Amino acid sequence: MSSGTTPRAAPPLRVAMVGNPNVGKTSLFNRLCGVRAKTANFPGSTVEARVGTCAADGAELQLVDLPGIYAIDLELPESKLCRDCLGGRLEGCQPDALLVVIDATNLTRGLRLFRSVATAARPVAVALTMTDLARTRGLSVDPARLSVALGVPCVAANGREGVGIEPLLAAIRGSRDVPATVVAASTRDAWIDETVLAIAGGPNSLGADTDRLTDRLDAAFTHPVLGGAVFVAAMAAIFFAIFRLAELPMTLIEEGFASLGALLSASLPEGALTSLLVDGIVGGLAGTVVFLPQICLLFFLLALLEDTGYLARAAFVMDRVMCRFGLPGQAFVPLLSSHACALPGIMSTRLIPDPKDRLATILVAPFMSCSARVGVYVLLVTLLFPDSGFLAGLAFAGCYALGAVAALLTAAIFRRTIIKGRSRPMVLELPPYRLPDVRAALLTTYDRAVVFLKNAGSVILAICVVMWWISAYPVAEAPAEAVALEARAVDVEASGDADGAGELRAEAETLAARAQQEQSFAGMIGGALQPVFAPLGLDERLTVAVMTSFIAREVFRSTITVLVGQGDSDDDAKVADELAQATRADGSRLFDPATTTGLLVFYVLAMQCLPTLAVTRRETGSWKWALLQLGWMSAVAYLLAWLARLIVIGLGGGA
């Protein structure tokens, strides 16, 4: 007879996966959980774990893929996270059992870790990985004998090939407390070597002979010249792929959002809500989500490259250069990625193990010239050198160089001041060379894309709405001139000249947009701040354009063309020609060489990307660092723009 209440399902068994780096732990996790996994960040920690679920014998298991560690008692963030997890101090992550993943080719190190977690008073199971590699090295590591030696279930499993997964799930379900006799025995120094001897014939049989092919590849990839050339080629190939392959999906996303905006505009009544939806939400999200293809490609290609074992070697090549500026070799990839967009660049700093190195890299990454700056560079460089393609090209390249130099010098300053302290010494385990696991790379990409989209859908969306509001309110009355033009357009249309009417209406719209820009809160802020920007030669219109481009740099072009009365156009040369004619109230050129140079320097160095600030906050776990980044970059940009303007004035380019 039913009691009338539905029995509550038993909570899933939560299992924490612990293991050394590069033992195939994450491959097992991916095989078990697939896409049913998400990245979990924990307050106060810069390292993350992945949490996923899988079914075992009809019951649900929750797996926590903890970061790879060499020892649990080290003063490193990943060791601390594991200590907290195993000690039950991690909110929502208290494990019921442990799965210790041990590399069969490196039993000594695996057993050392097993010994340190055996005292955690939780049931344990062991997964023995790399048994195929051990076999090729003439080793026979018997999981059954290891199970007897450790007193807990132990099975061989291979996540990459999906071998031994069912027995592994059964072993997890049958996990047991480590027997007290084993815990006691494991405290002896000789226990590890005795155990290895018993199950694998002793430590000296563990394939210590070096591999000639690996030696040769290592010699090439870490060679000062050849290694550098290979690295440049690899990175060039990745960036070519990112820019080329992402082009089509980015266009499709842009067009998709544009169509959605047009559809909403057409189907909803004109008003504040429609403006919020179309200009604030759809327009704002479009500006961020458009970078999703680049982000996916970057993470997919980096995951493949990392899986081959090459990236660990490349880190040593770049370490020679980067360490002079207080950055590790691993910082090169995130900095290079930031040339596409700072968002994936900052997200990819997770490759950097040392938290201080990682923080320094995050703080300087937005100095690298991202693709959003390109439109502004093209416009300002064309205004500076309208008749010399060579000088324009040189100035364009100089913008990239200036950004990179500013990033490196900032890193050097920060590492000697606010992020003082020694970096973790550069010692890396060099994984064996192998073919990459495409499935694992796709899962990594999926995970990163979800993180990015969640960020875009929360913090970035909120920022977009706020920025829309300060640009759209208060609503400005259309100026009398615009009303008159509209009336003339009606007459002209009635006379049969549709083209003429269209031109008049476009002119009227430009005047109305200019009035809105000037009278909105954003415009008022720009007007109030004009005295601050006066030393850079900026009048009120340029100040408004600079302030609105703190939303995103690419806004500069459309704002300034509207404000000086030309109306936006896709033709760079035409826009530059028209802007070159623009004058100030006193009749002097608005874009004189000194002001344009200062403006160009400002745009190279200033932090004008709110989504980047949001990602910095997320990755550093604090607004403090995001605001420091904004303040430092703005100050450096202002100061150097002012200096650049003074120098050009000194050289006679003031008018």
Place this chain on the structure above:
Amino acid sequence: MPALMTEPEPIRLPLTQLKRGDRAMVAGSSLSDEDRAVLHAMGLDERCTFTVCRASSGGPCIIQLDATRLGLSPDLAKRILTRPCDCPEAGCRADGELPTAQ
């Protein structure tokens, strides 16, 4: 009266001065406790012998330790003192006894 015989001091070289193919064991370091703990956890301590795969004073040092390859920056490697040895295989000793230097 026979002359007092003393054991010669074993040769200790920075890791960066070893050559490819040399086998050696760690014989001390000027590392901080924290760095030493990290290297110990990675398997590189006074109880182990290793084979040099790549040594260079200007570039990274690569050593083979059991089945693991470790890359060390030159700054770190030059602070690790080693004692070259002629052990047949690289690996950890079960009893913690140091192999005799040849």
